[in-house]
Amino acid sequence: MLSAKKNQILSEVGSGTPMGELLRRYWHPIAPVLELGRRSVKPVKLLGEDLVLFRKPDGSHGLISRHCPHRGTDLSTGWVDGDIMRCPYHGWAFDSEGRCASQPFEEAGPSGGFRDKAGVSAYPTATLGGLIWAYLGPDPAPLLPDFELFSWGHGFVEIIMTELPCNWFQCHENGMDPVHFEWLHLNGNAVRSSPADPEYVPTHLSIDFLEFEHGFVNGRVVETPVVPPKGTYAGTNDVSEGGILCLWPYTLASGNTIEFRVPVDDRRTLNITWQYSVLPDDVPAGKQDQDEIPFWYGPLTDPDTGEILTSHTGNQDFSAWVGQGAVADRTTESLGRSDKGITLLRRRYFEAMEQVARGEDPPGTVRDPEANVNIQLPLMGKSLYTEGMPRRVFEEKLAARKESGLFGIGGFLTVQAGRPDHLQKEYDDIAGVAQMPAADVD
Numbered sequence: 001m002l003s004a005k006k007n008q009i010l011s012e013v014g015s016g017t018p019m020g021e022l023l024r025r026y027w028h029p030i031a032p033v034l035e036l037g038r039r040s041v042k043p044v045k046l047l048g049e050d051l052v053l054f055r056k057p058d059g060s061h062g063l064i065s066r067h068c069p070h071r072g073t074d075l076s077t078g079w080v081d082g083d084i085m086r087c088p089y090h091g092w093a094f095d096s097e098g099r100c101a102s103q104p105f106e107e108a109g110p111s112g113g114f115r116d117k118a119g120v121s122a123y124p125t126a127t128l129g130g131l132i133w134a135y136l137g138p139d140p141a142p143l144l145p146d147f148e149l150f151s152w153g154h155g156f157v158e159i160i161m162t163e164l165p166c167n168w169f170q171c172h173e174n175g176m177d178p179v180h181f182e183w184l185h186l187n188g189n190a191v192r193s194s195p196a197d198p199e200y201v202p203t204h205l206s207i208d209f210l211e212f213e214h215g216f217v218n219g220r221v222v223e224t225p226v227v228p229p230k231g232t233y234a235g236t237n238d239v240s241e242g243g244i245l246c247l248w249p250y251t252l253a254s255g256n257t258i259e260f261r262v263p264v265d266d267r268r269t270l271n272i273t274w275q276y277s278v279l280p281d282d283v284p285a286g287k288q289d290q291d292e293i294p295f296w297y298g299p300l301t302d303p304d305t306g307e308i309l310t311s312h313t314g315n316q317d318f319s320a321w322v323g324q325g326a327v328a329d330r331t332t333e334s335l336g337r338s339d340k341g342i343t344l345l346r347r348r349y350f351e352a353m354e355q356v357a358r359g360e361d362p363p364g365t366v367r368d369p370e371a372n373v374n375i376q377l378p379l380m381g382k383s384l385y386t387e388g389m390p391r392r393v394f395e396e397k398l399a400a401r402k403e404s405g406l407f408g409i410g411g412f413l414t415v416q417a418g419r420p421d422h423l424q425k426e427y428d429d430i431a432g433v434a435q436m437p438a439a440d441v442d
């Protein structure tokens with residue numbers, strides 16, 4: 001349980017707030033590279049700031065304030081003109097440094113215009129892992145961490161985007177909550193598939209966490225882990241041997257998925273899942289063209305009923321976070337032994353906010369270019385991602401998938417509802433398997 005003041009500090013992301021300042025020390029994924037290949041302008045809201053992202057002819061990007069300094073219209077309704085972002089209202093234009101580059105009517109008059117008084121804010125961007133990233137903080141910007149997963153070559157990557165009507169921190173807390181997996185996902189699936197006679201999975205006995213340079217390792221002891229084909233169960237792991245990771249500032253990394261909880265504003269989160277579907281180990285390694293990593297927007301609700309979806313692992317998480325309210329009220333919660341990681345996470349974020357207030361770099365900051373190459377992470381069972389899945393295991397999992405209809409098994413089924421059919425076909429083609437009918441769960 002927290003005081004209302006502390007809850008507010010955890011939740012507010014605007015410029016000048018303690019958490020807003022902490023978050024402005026990190027790079028944030030804002031859009032798939034491929035999306036800006038298909039459209040050259042996209043409105044973006046990040047940390048409460050209205051921005052417009054645009055792609056220049058050389059493939060690089062600009063990120064500037066959304067509203068034109070002339071009379072305030074939305075620049076994202078304009079167009080890219082050469083290297084500059086043109087406002088549609090009266091034609092003023094801005095370069096990716098935020099400088100006004102054109103004021104057509106003013107420049108035709110006797111004053112010759114006043115470009116130097118008409119700039120906008122501009123922010124640096126970078127690309128990595130098929131995503132465009134932005135940095136909104138003070139100079140010098142830290143490096144964008146080059147985590148090893150962006151160089152893995154034994155999986156099929158896709159990017160899934162879903163905007164959630166809730167604050168980012170309650171989503172991030174999920175990354176330090178191993179016990180929810182047993183109930184929200186596995187026992188929930190058991191009830192959904194067999195309401196009259198659900199078969200609950202073995203229970204967690206204990207949980208544990210280990211902090212490292214870039215975040216926290218999750219550990220757990222589970223009573224008699226289940227095995228395939230039933231098994232979707234993450235079994236016992238000791239934190240010293242690696243585990244599921246909760247990374248600064250808001251990433252959950254399991255290996256099968258890397259999930260970013262990007263703060264849009266105080267009450268909205270852009271969930272970006274970088275799904276890595278493992279391939280059989282006899283498929284030759286090869287990294288995907290990062291500018292061509294496919295993306296899709298996953299629905300939050302069922303279009304027929306308007307109800308929030310709970311069919312897939314990711315959707316089950318969304319339903320839990322949205323269910324906590326737009327901003328979780330931590331003044332009324334009742335924490336227990338399952339919440340050891342939640343308490344640790346909050347304490348470390350309060351400490352990190354103090355570090356930033358003192359002018360220090362927060363945890364997870366990378367500034368050494370030599371260290372920022374293929375940063376190794378203590379993931380559990382990493383060889384699966386770096387070397388691929390043994391063909392025999394792969395075939396067993398395929399059979400289990402057909403039989404159970406469960407999603408999220410072994411990293412080669414989608415974590416969210418709404419995956420375009422063509423992606424399953426692409427994956428099956430690369431994996432060298434006959435295409436299977438879609439499982440009857442939606």
Ligand code: FES
Binds near residue numbers: 068069073088
């Ligand atoms: S409002 Fe943008 S040019 Fe007038």
Ligand SMILES: [Fe+2]
Binds near residue numbers: 174181313
């Ligand atoms: Fe979950």
